[in-house]
Amino acid sequence: MADLLEVRDLKIGAHAYEEDGSRREIEIVKGISFDLEKGRVLGLIGESGAGKSTIGLAALAYGRGGVTITGGQVRLDGEDILALSPRGIGRVRGARVCYVAQSAAAAFNPAHKLGDQVIEGTLRHGIMSKSEARARAAELFGILGLPDPETFGNRYPHQVSGGQLQRAMTAMALCPRPDLIVFDEPTTALDVTTQIDVLAAIKRAIEETGTAALYITHDLAVVAQVADDIMVLRHGETVEYGPTRQIIEAPEEGYTRALVDVRTTSKPAATDQSGALLRLEGISASYGxxxxxxxxxxxxxxxxxxxxxxxxxxxxxxxxxxxxxxxxxxxxxxxxxxxxxxxxxxxxxxxxxxxxxxxxxxxxxxxxxxxxxxxxxxxxxxxxxxxxxxxxxxxxxxxxxxxxxxxxxxxxxxxxxxxxxxxxxxxxxxxxxxxxxxxxxxxxxxxxxxxxxxxxxxxxxxxxxxxxxxxxxxxxxxxxxxxxxxxxxxxxxxxxxxxxxxxxxxxPPFDDYTDLLLKSVPEMKEGWLEEALSSRRIASGGQ
Amino acid sequence: MSDASSGGQRRGLPPVATLILQRLGLSALLLIAVSLLIFVGIEALPGDFASTYLGQSATPQAIANITAELGLDRPIWTRYFEWLGGAVQGDFGTSWASGQDVSAQISRRLGNSLFLAAVAAVIAVPLAVGLGMLAVRYVDRLADRLINIVSLAAISLPEFFVGYLLILFFAVKFGVAPFPATVYDSMSLGERLGAIALPVATLVLVVIAHMMRMTRAAILSIMSSQYIETAELKGIGALRTIIHHAAPNAVAPIVNVVALNLAYLVVGVVVVEVVFVYPGMGQYMVDAVTVRDMPVVQACGLIFAAVYILLNMVADIVSILANPRLRHPR
Incomplete structure (x- = not known):
């Protein structure tokens, strides 16, 4: 049987403008190929400009801004979605393939209730009846750990926090029971203490719903927690592609190794910290x-x-x-x-x-x-x-x-x-x-x-x-x-x-908050997320 | 963020109510200021009623008699507050020229003008907003360009010219529309609508472009938002995306332009009414100005100002209500 998603020799171009105003085509993705089985998670990782988001969006046959897909195939269940008519692509997007954006705060429409937006795609594609979709959304809100799952959807985007919005966006993607979800840096904009919860919620939701996912991030430690395989990208080309454990424990390429042990700067702390160039005493402040x-x-x-x-x-x-x-x-x-x-x-x-x-x-x-x-x-x-x-x-x-x-x-x-x-x-x-x-x-x-x-x-x-x-x-x-x-x-x-x-x-000894903060920083090893969460549960259970 | 907004609404009215009350108060203040401006402005106009009215027979004694008769020898402030007091109760005094009650005369005229404006608005506003959305749907394509060129042509021609063109073709050459657009009390609604077809068409052509262009620009600027991309990636069709996702966020700028144009429909119909000999406020005011019939001019001025202020206030309030952040505080 064919894999769920087969990307073959994908090439994506963009327009660049020269100083003299003339237009030039540049290739930002240069022949990428990969396969994704049902229910698996592939991490796409690289610096900005590596083409990772562009590849993710190509799974929805979408080019952001002036970006156009110039070659190759994106086969979903054997069918090349790049060859579909606009109407045909409309039936894939939001039904079989869904997208979770980096900034949920900007990606939700401020004028409509969250619940209506979460089920909109599902309803428009005729996948469920309205009451089924509402029940499904409430169930997903629950799985994702949102407060009051039954009534959460009645709120407007500005009425909930950034972390909650990101989960709601994940619920929106999961609602129509898609085969594939593209997560585009879903936790990058969050605080580290919030990121760990959202990451755990996304991971649990992926496991419980059995959907496949492309997980795009620049943070190797984050993607190591959710991905089965990792593809390292640079300048639109594959640097290294393999199972997560191999990539983080035994990277073959120099660039991957540089990403894995990125911290090279370090200095010992100064021993004498008595003098003061700047001293703040009892500062309080407010805006207006x-x-x-x-x-x-x-x-x-x-x-x-x-x-x-x-x-x-x-x-x-x-x-x-x-x-x-x-x-x-x-x-x-x-x-x-x-x-x-x-x-x-x-x-x-x-x-x-x-x-x-x-x-x-x-x-x-x-x-x-x-x-x-x-x-x-x-x-x-x-x-x-x-x-x-x-x-x-x-x-x-x-x-x-x-x-x-x-x-x-x-x-x-x-x-x-x-x-x-x-x-x-x-x-x-x-x-x-x-x-x-x-x-x-x-x-x-x-x-x-x-x-x-x-x-x-x-x-x-x-x-x-x-x-x-x-x-x-x-x-x-x-x-x-x-x-x-x-x-x-x-x-x-x-x-x-x-x-x-x-x-x-x-x-140590830490105050509660510093402890939480330090434990929330992702570490580059498999299973860190589970360890961190369980140690947190022990800590809070012991109180 | 959360602390700031929860702190602000702990006591007193919800923010929306406060904002709306502010707008109401401001509008009332503005109206009073405008009434003062109208009164003082008319007072400062050159020429006076008595000499215009008497014409050849204007002797100093006759002029003094009329001035005293109309109470114009009293101080300006006394007369202003007397007039304002009356106006608040709907009494605009009596016309100097005809000696008739101004309020009674105006009410029928105002009714006619509002009828004309309302019919024009009912056609123009949905048409303009609809065309604006259509232009966004086919942006930079043929339909968009066509809508833009035609509406630009319509706004570029002066309204009296458009009016005469319409009369020439539809009333004179083809004979399908009536001219002049006279209406009587005895006419049925259908007859009235038929009678005002040409002035309405003129008004629609004049106001539609402005509203259409603002709708197009406001929605286009929303179309680059990320939540529009979200809708697209959910497989939502282009037209539904524009109507359901973009338009609600473009309400504020659109409503403001619509209000401005509605006010124009009421206040700016003077020329069109004169062209089509339509018995509305505009003609009434023009006639009154020529004979220096001040109570009528003042009343018309104040009513026009009130319409302007009212419509803009409504637009402000709609903009406030259209903002989900204000409507549903955290």
Whole structure:
């Protein structure tokens, strides 16, 4: 018998625009083949641009944006769905093959109730009657661990949390009893403590319904928990394809090995953490008349060291950075920098006080002006803070470019001509150009692929060694914390949960939240998910 | 997020009610401001009723007599509040020219104008929204281009020109439609509809393009949303996706343009009414302006302003109600 899904020599192209405006075809998937049996899960893994989402969508005969499938076959139960008429494809989508998007928050229509959206495809394809579909949805809500399965569907998307939306999206995909589900980074946008629950729910749902799945992610540790087989992709080509255990325990290709042990940067934590370049005492803050988002936070960063602030979204870590920079004046407490108290408001701070603290953002894309060249972007703080002009400024820009390992030829480029990692490097050079003593890094690597992120981290560490700059590094990634932090602050609901030297903060005895956080970080081994969940159950059962 | 929204609604009215009450209050305030503007503006107009009315026989004594008779020698504020007080109760005073009750005269005229506007709206709004959706369905294809070109041509021609063109062809050459569009109290609904066919057609042609284009633009911008892709990947057909998934999220911009055009249908029909000799508010006001019959002009001005404000307020409220986040707080 033929396999459920047979992909043969799949080729997918996209339009790219040259500088002169002419259009050029580029091949983004270059002849991929794989098979998927009924009830099995194949993980597609690779960096952004590897073509993994594009391949996933090809299983629904869909090309996103200007993407077109140019060759090959996608056979579902022996039938090539690429050859179907639009009407025929409409009968496959949402019936036999379903899709779970990365951002369920954007993928659900804000104007309709969740329940109606979950059963819509099932009803439109005439697979079940309305009452059957409603019962099926409630059953799935239950399997996926959503609260009040019977009435959950009456809510609107904005009325539930991100993790719940992602489960509801999974329920929507499972509802018509499809043969195949494409999961496109379903947990990437979630907090690590939420991710583990959603991951477990997806895994259980796959097992109980016996559907086959393509699971797309950039996180090998995540896909190792759900996939039977893994295909590693790079630049639209297969790097390695094999059973999960072989891929993570005995990878054959160099690229796969690099993905498996991606953490190469590490440094021992500083031993003397007594002095303080930056000291926060009893900081509380809120936005306008809204609720308090920071409550009584006190911590310090010694000169030349790195403080990592960890916590999930909404824990107040970015707000803390806004208070330090003066973008959001605190409602109580003091910020002391190099022995002097900083005025709460940005406008009250002197130019030199502003120069001492610089920022690097998560999205380098939006943090650099797309209409300025790299030289203009980096040159701006040189002019603003140091009054440098002409040749002196050009030379200093080149020095900075050398420092961020970008060298000649980049000065006259525009951000659109740079990769994500290069843009982040330019943002780092811009921060350095001011000559700061402290750089606030707000998730500077979370939008980047693991290997690129690794490069940025090692660059930051080298710059610290060379210039003695201090970092406040905001992240949700415990692995980064372990690698680069001297001290660690764990935040939850605007309060400091834990603060101290790294090795102390990340060693037992833990408070409940830090324990949960550490246990939720996926590890690259089969069966981690089950272990983590059972240890959690034991912990909560023991209380 | 969750803390913020739950904190805001703990006490007092639900957010929707608060927003709607705000709109109502604002509209009332705006209407009062407009009434002041109308009154002061008309006061500042050059020329006066007495000299226009008397014409050749205008002696200083006669003018003074009429001025005193109409109470125009009293201070402006006294007259304003007297007028406003009356207007609130639906009494717009008596016409200086005819000596008749303005409210009674207006009510029939206003009825006629609203009838014309309503018939035009009932045809234009669904047609415009429907065509807009159709244009999205076949975006950048022949149907879309055709709809765009025709509607652009219609909006580019001045309404009196469109009106005369329609009269020339349908009333004069083919003789299938009546002209002038006179209506009487004794006419049945069918007869009335027949009589106003041409002015309605003119109005529809004038307002449809604006609404159609806004519908098209608003829905097109929604069509690039991820939830539209979700619908497509669920195998939902293109037309259902547009109507069921895109349109509900485009209500706010569309409703605002519809309201603007409906207001135009009531307020802007002056030219069309004059062209078709239709006994509505517009003609009445134009006649009153020529003889400086201020109570009539003021009343018409205030009613037009009220219609404008009312329709925009309704649009605001519909936009608020169309937002599920406001309708169903967490």
């Amino acid at each position: 008349s809204g609720p308090q988002v920071l409550t009584d936070v006190s911590l310090h960063v010694p000169r030349g060291q790195t403080l990592a602030i960890v916590g999930e979204s909404g824990s107040g870590k970015s707000t803390l950075a806004r208070v330090i920079t003066g973008l959001l004046p605190q409602s109580a407490g003091t910020v002391t920098f190099d022995g002097e108290t900083l005025p709460p408001r940005l406008a009250q701070r002197s130019k030199d006080q502003l120069r001492q603290i610089q920022l690097i953002y998560q999205m380098a894309d939006t943090a650099v002006n797309p209409r300025h060249t790299v030289a203009q972007i980096i040159g701006r703080p040189l002019r603003f803070y140091h009054g440098m002009r002409g040749k002196a400024r050009r030379e200093r820009v080149q020095e900075l470019l050398d420092q961020i390992e970008m060298g000649q030829g980049f000065a006259d480029r525009y951000p659109a001509e740079l990769s994500g990692g290069q843009k982040q490097r330019v943002a780092i050079a811009r921060a350095l150009a001011a000559g700061p003593e402290l750089i606030l890094c707000d998730e500077p690597t979370s939008a980047l692929d693991p290997l690129v992120a690794e490069g940025i981290l090692s660059l930051l560490m080298r710059l610290q060694k060379e210039t003695g700059v201090s970092y406040v590094f905001i992240t949700h990634d415990i692995a980064i914390v372990r690698a680069i932090a001297d001290s660690v602050a764990v935040m939850l609901n605007g309060r400091l949960q834990r603060f101290g030297p790294r090795d102390e903060a990340l060693s």
